[in-house]
Amino acid sequence: MKNLLEVHQLSKCFGDKAVVKDISFSIKSGEILGFLGPNGAGKSTTLHMITTLLDPTAGRIIFEEQPVADYNYDYKRALGLVPQDIAVFSDLTAYENVKFFCSLYGIKGTALKEATKTALDYVGLLEHKNEYPNTFSGGMKRRLNIACSIVHKPKLLIMDEPTVGIDPQSRNKILEVVKKLCEEGTTIIYTSHYMEEVEAICSRVIILDHGEILDEGPLEDIKAKYLPYGADNLEAIFLHLTGTALRD
Known part of the structure; x- marks a missing residue:
């Protein structure tokens, strides 16, 4: 399966402060990628660079084997963004x-x-x-x-905390929609503070903190890797790596 999106050595600085530090990763077509990190980890900044809302300080973003800067209009047509804040009239x-x-x-x-x-x-x-x-x-x-x-x-859908503050029934409906979108070919980057959601729908995860990728890989491989440390679920793995409970 080909990579739909590739991020190469992406960095973002605000003044002297490096918020995202030379990160690289890729997303395959038809994948749901869990993009995780505590508050201030650099998640939103990274997503804003992927959606072209922010220009990177350094690095490249490749979409369908072409640099994003070379065809931004076509790229934006291929993107969908579900923001954390409700954005309707x-x-x-x-x-x-x-x-x-x-x-x-x-x-x-x-x-x-x-x-x-x-x-x-x-x-x-x-x-x-x-x-x-x-x-x-x-x-x-x-x-x-x-x-x-x-x-x-859209070919690539970015979902930023799409289930914040809603009841379990509505959350289940949204997760059903996400899985159906993926089955029909949409590639999804999914951020959430609810680890049970990520475990239910994501095939791969990236854990980010202080602007750096701490670990990434298929969900089952990540879980197996940290089981010897007593981390038997994704929330425990997150705490092990970052020292932070996700919903702190």
Whole structure:
């Protein structure tokens, strides 16, 4: 399986402070990669560089074997981002929100309408398409956030804490959506403070702290590696490596 995304010696400094320090990793097509680290580890900065919201101080990002800087427009069309904060318009209906985000990718006419309906149906909100986000539960808002991010069928989807502050039923629905997206070919970078989520859906993990990769690999290999140290689950491994409980 080919690499969809490659990160080569990526660094980011703010003044004299190095926030991301010469990290390299790759993501294969159709993979769900758990991208983990305590607060301040450099996760968000790395994701912002991958999405081109931040320019790296050094290093390269390669997408489908081409440098991102060489074709940013096409690259951005291939990206989807589910931000941690809800990013929808309260004065637009669910349908209007998803349609608006879809239109940003140049999709028009009948294709725009069909893509909007498909995305809403995907996350279980089609029957609520004419309702406004301020009438939604927290879990429904999170699902609407996802619909807005997948409506253009991105090749690479970045999900930043997509289940924060919601009930278990809504969390399970979102995890079902994530697994279905992967089965249909979407490659996903998934960050979470809930290790049970990561263990349920991710095939590989990267653990980051102080801007450096502490370890990475297939989830089962990582778990086997640290079992002799008494770390018998991902949360214990995280604590072993970083000295920090993930939800501290």
